[in-house]
Amino acid sequence: xxxxxxxxxxxxxxxxxxxxxxxxxxxxxxxxxxxxxxxxxxxxxxxxxxxxxxxxxxxxxxxxxxxxxxxxxxxxxxxxxxxxxxxxxxxxxxxxxxxxxxxxxxxxxxxxxxxxxxxxxxxxxxxxxxxxxxxxxxxxxxxxxxxxxxxxxxxxxxxxxxxxxxxxxxxxxxxxxxxxxxxxxxxxxxxxxxxxxxxxxxxxxxxxxxxxxxxxxxxxxxxxxxxxxxxxxxxxxxxxxxxxxxx
Ligand code: NAP
Numbered sequence: 048x049x050x051x052x053x054x055x056x057x058x059x060x061x062x063x064x065x066x067x068x069x070x071x072x073x074x075x076x077x078x079x080x081x082x083x084x085x086x087x088x089x090x091x092x093x094x095x096x097x098x099x100x101x102x103x104x105x106x107x108x109x110x111x112x113x114x115x116x117x118x119x120x121x122x123x124x125x126x127x128x129x130x131x132x133x134x135x136x137x138x139x140x141x142x143x144x145x146x147x148x149x150x151x152x153x154x155x156x157x158x159x160x161x162x163x164x165x166x167x168x169x170x171x172x173x174x175x176x177x178x179x180x181x182x183x184x185x186x187x188x189x190x191x192x193x194x195x196x197x198x199x200x201x202x203x204x205x206x207x208x209x210x211x212x213x214x215x216x217x218x219x220x221x222x223x224x225x226x227x228x229x230x231x232x233x234x235x236x237x238x239x240x241x242x243x244x245x246x247x248x249x250x251x252x253x254x255x256x257x258x259x260x261x262x263x264x265x266x267x268x269x270x271x272x273x274x275x276x277x278x279x280x281x282x283x284x285x286x287x288x289x290x291x292x293x294x
Pocket of ligand 1: 058062064083085086109136138186189231233235238
């Protein structure tokens with residue numbers, strides 16, 4: 048389904064990004080696994096992909112650092128003919144009530160979850176413009192729409208990604224590049240594992256499907272959006288949340 052395409056997935060060493068990398072590789076894309084701190088885990092993802100005959104390249108860089116992003120994408124040039132699919136997935140949380148929120152908690156979350164999309168997309172876009180084909184997928188969150196106590200920084204960043212998605216989709220539509228967002232609900236990863244049990248239980252009670260989602264359940268949507276089957280979808284948000292938020 049993605050044969051001949053190269054996909055860069057940020058934050059692909061763990062969680063949702065890892066699942067997206069594996070599922071895109073299963074669909075025959077060459078996958079660039081970006082990571083920052085989890086080198087062993089990133090290598091493990093590469094091994095899994097190569098284990099089923101897929102192609103994967105490791106790329107360590109900090110998505111929140113514009114110079115690092117530029118240099119890393121340039122360094123990839125000799126290894127890949129182009130970058131056709133970009134998944135802006137890397138993210139962090141620094142949860143705390145707004146009254147206690149330090150400027151650093153605000154800045155780190157905005158830089159890693161939102162500014163990163165600007166840096167990485169700008170670095171990768173020339174490839175897509177040249178090919179007159181591209182897929183940009185931004186991983187937002189249900190909290191962009193619902194808000195959440197303790198997550199003013201995170202919800203702001205994730206809501207920012209929605210405006211980014213919709214506006215960039217308009218600018219790039221004429222170039223045959225689609226830009227969409229996925230808004231996951233409560234998905235089983237390290238990010239949600241560290242939530243207090245009380246918060247987890249409260250979430251589960253609110254989810255009509257009665258369980259947390261799996262990273263693969265987000266990854267399948269990303270594969271679809273990256274494929275030719277999604278050629279008429281742009282500027283939209285797909286919610287993957289077990290019914291947590293209804294429209
Ligand atoms: P996770 O398990 O904590 O994994 C986060 C990933 O992001 C890791 O691979 C990490 O890499 C990478 N990362 C963090 N900071 C980075 C940086 N500065 N540069 C490069 N990579 C960086 O998180 P997750 O749950 O899979 O979340 C993935 C995305 O989905 C995030 O954007 C998150 O906000 C969003 N999301 C998650 C949920 C959920 O319920 N889990 C719900 C809605 C939205 P290293 O470990 O190598 O540093």
